[in-house]
Amino acid sequence: MWQTIKQIPFWQKVLAGFFFGAMIGVIFGESATVLKPLGDLFIGAIKMLVAPLVFCAIVVSITALGSQVSLKRLSFKTLAMFMFTGTIASLIGLTVGSLIDMGGSMDLVATEVRERHVPGFAQVLLDMIPVNPFASLAEGKVLQIIVFAALIGIAINKVGEKAEPLKRTFEAGAEVMFQLTRMVLQLTPIGVFGLMAWVVGEYGLSTLLPLGKFIAAIYIAATIHIIFVYGGLIKFVAKLSPLQFFRKAMPAQIVAFTTASSFGTLPASTRCTESMGVSKQYGSFVLPLGATMNMDGCGGIYPAIAAIFIAQIYGIPLDMTDYMLIAVTATVASVGTAGVPGSAMVMLSVTLGVVGLPLEGIAFIAAIDRIIDMIRTSTNVTGDMMTAVVIGKSEGQLDEEQFYATEDEPLKQEANTC
Numbered sequence: 001m002w003q004t005i006k007q008i009p010f011w012q013k014v015l016a017g018f019f020f021g022a023m024i025g026v027i028f029g030e031s032a033t034v035l036k037p038l039g040d041l042f043i044g045a046i047k048m049l050v051a052p053l054v055f056c057a058i059v060v061s062i063t064a065l066g067s068q069v070s071l072k073r074l075s076f077k078t079l080a081m082f083m084f085t086g087t088i089a090s091l092i093g094l095t096v097g098s099l100i101d102m103g104g105s106m107d108l109v110a111t112e113v114r115e116r117h118v119p120g121f122a123q124v125l126l127d128m129i130p131v132n133p134f135a136s137l138a139e140g141k142v143l144q145i146i147v148f149a150a151l152i153g154i155a156i157n158k159v160g161e162k163a164e165p166l167k168r169t170f171e172a173g174a175e176v177m178f179q180l181t182r183m184v185l186q187l188t189p190i191g192v193f194g195l196m197a198w199v200v201g202e203y204g205l206s207t208l209l210p211l212g213k214f215i216a217a218i219y220i221a222a223t224i225h226i227i228f229v230y231g232g233l234i235k236f237v238a239k240l241s242p243l244q245f246f247r248k249a250m251p252a253q254i255v256a257f258t259t260a261s262s263f264g265t266l267p268a269s270t271r272c273t274e275s276m277g278v279s280k281q282y283g284s285f286v287l288p289l290g291a292t293m294n295m296d297g298c299g300g301i302y303p304a305i306a307a308i309f310i311a312q313i314y315g316i317p318l319d320m321t322d323y324m325l326i327a328v329t330a331t332v333a334s335v336g337t338a339g340v341p342g343s344a345m346v347m348l349s350v351t352l353g354v355v356g357l358p359l360e361g362i363a364f365i366a367a368i369d370r371i372i373d374m375i376r377t378s379t380n381v382t383g384d385m386m387t388a389v390v391i392g393k394s395e396g397q398l399d400e401e402q403f404y405a406t407e408d409e410p411l412k413q414e415a416n417t418c
Contacts, residue, residue: 010188017189018196018367025200032201035194042191043359045184046349051137053181054350055149056174061293062153063167074395078286081387082294083331088229089221089300089379090327096221097308098323102213142350143325146332181346188345188366195363211368214309221301222375230386238393240403248276248403249385256381260373262291265381273385277402278392286391290384297376297383298344303330303351310352310361322355329354344369344376 005013025032130136130144137145156163156170231242252269259265266287273283307326311318318326329351345362352359365372392398 013189014192014366014369017191017193018363021193021196022200022205024193024197025202026205028197029201032197036198038194039191039198039360039363040194042184042187042194043362045187046345046359046362047140047353049177049181049184049346050142050349050353051140051145052173053177053346054142055137055145056170056177058146058149059153059156059170060174062150063156063170074282074285074391077391077394078289078387079293081391082290082383085225085229085233085296085383085387086294086300086331087327089225089296090304090330092225092229093221093301093304093330094308094323094327096217096224097305100213100217102210102217102305102309102312140353142354143329146329185345192363192366195360196367199363210309210313211364214305214365215368215371217305217309218302218372219375221305222297222379225296225301226379226382230382233386233390238390238398240389240393240400244404245276245386245389248272249382252381252385253378256377257374260370260377262377262380262384265377266291269381269385273388275402275405276385276389277399277405278388279397279399282392282395282397283388286388287384290380290387294383294387295347295380297379299330299347301379302344302372302376303348306348306361306365307351307355307357309365310357311355313361313364314358316357318355325354326351344373 008016021035024035128143128147130141130148133144133148135141136148152170156167231246234240234242234245249272252265252272255268256262256265269287270283273287274280304326308318330347345366348362348365349359352361389398389403393400
């Protein structure tokens with residue numbers, strides 16, 4: 001029986017935890033709230049991960065970029081594009097999430113309410129500098145952790161060979177944290193089961209109705225981002241045809257949508273960029289890097305809308321400072337934690353922590369994560385291919401004649417020989 005359970009896809013286990021938890025809440029009512037500690041255990045484990053995971057992952061991502069000495073300019077332009085589109089994605093997510101009343105009549109009460117105060121813009125910038133980095137790590141001040149980790153990574157690159165032992169230490173630490181994350185995320189079905197039993201038992205079945213609006217908001221924002229941001233960059237920066245780009249990108253988009261895996265889509269996205277005329281050298285650099293670091297769907301749109309959704313269902317007002325923190329944190333954290341399994345959930349917990357929103361709201365979203373992950377991954381992969389084309393065009397790494405070609409005989413022949 002245990003072997004049979006292990007063979008069930010993870011997302012199906014999470015969905016089962018969601019439905020069984022809701023069913024227990026309906027059947028037993030308030031008595032089901034005794035299962036809440038199962039959810040608290042899961043939330044506590046997620047909180048345990050955030051500080052060391054973000055710190056190690058961002059140090060490693062900075063040092064990895066620095067090791068590509070021969071690709072410095074290309075690396076900088078590629079990363080700048082990732083950061084730019086990630087920022088735009090988070091702003092689109094904030095706009096769409098603010099315009100749609102996803103919470104409806106829900107009014108949940110957080111088990112842990114953090115005191116909220118509104119600092120000025122200058123104070124926000126000052127608060128990003130960790131006066132005591134160890135205290136920042138202990139207290140989980142994510143923005144300060146991100147800044148300190150980035151500075152450590154830059155310093156390691158500047159020191160060079162003498163810092164290699166420290167660099168390898170952080171790489172080992174990141175791998176350990178990735179493995180610990182995999183272990184903790186296995187608790188997701190149990191955590192979702194406990195939290196849903198508590199929520200439905202405490203507040204009733206009507207708490208589940210707003211999920212449809214949340215899914216719609218994610219899909220609307222992702223569609224806007226793909227068509228107008230990616231299409232606009234292809235049209236006005238690369239000065240190429242967006243229709244031709246989307247036509248040739250569609251096979252990889254379909255694979256991304258069905259598999260919900262950026263790395264699993266790499267063969268298809270590589271084939272598509274080659275058909276667009278992107279050189280193999282640049283394509284083999286930008287696509288794996290994008291699958292690791294370019295997360296407009298997971299790190300930009302998703303945390304922004306999810307944070308607003310959770311704020312709405314708990315009746316917590318957000319101001320402009322909160323929106324700014326969500327945008328900055330979602331964009332920067334996506335670069336550092338994108339290679340982590342279950343990265344979207346990690347990024348969301350980081351974003352919620354920065355603006356003081358209750359992490360137990362993750363339980364609502366985890367159950368429908370597979371549906372959302374499909375459009376998130378399609379957005380990420382499309383962004384990777386767009387970057388390959390736009391930066392490739394600016395660096396002479398794109399054959400424009402091949403981009404507009406309707407037939408691709410040389411590539412077909414090459415593919416047949418592999």
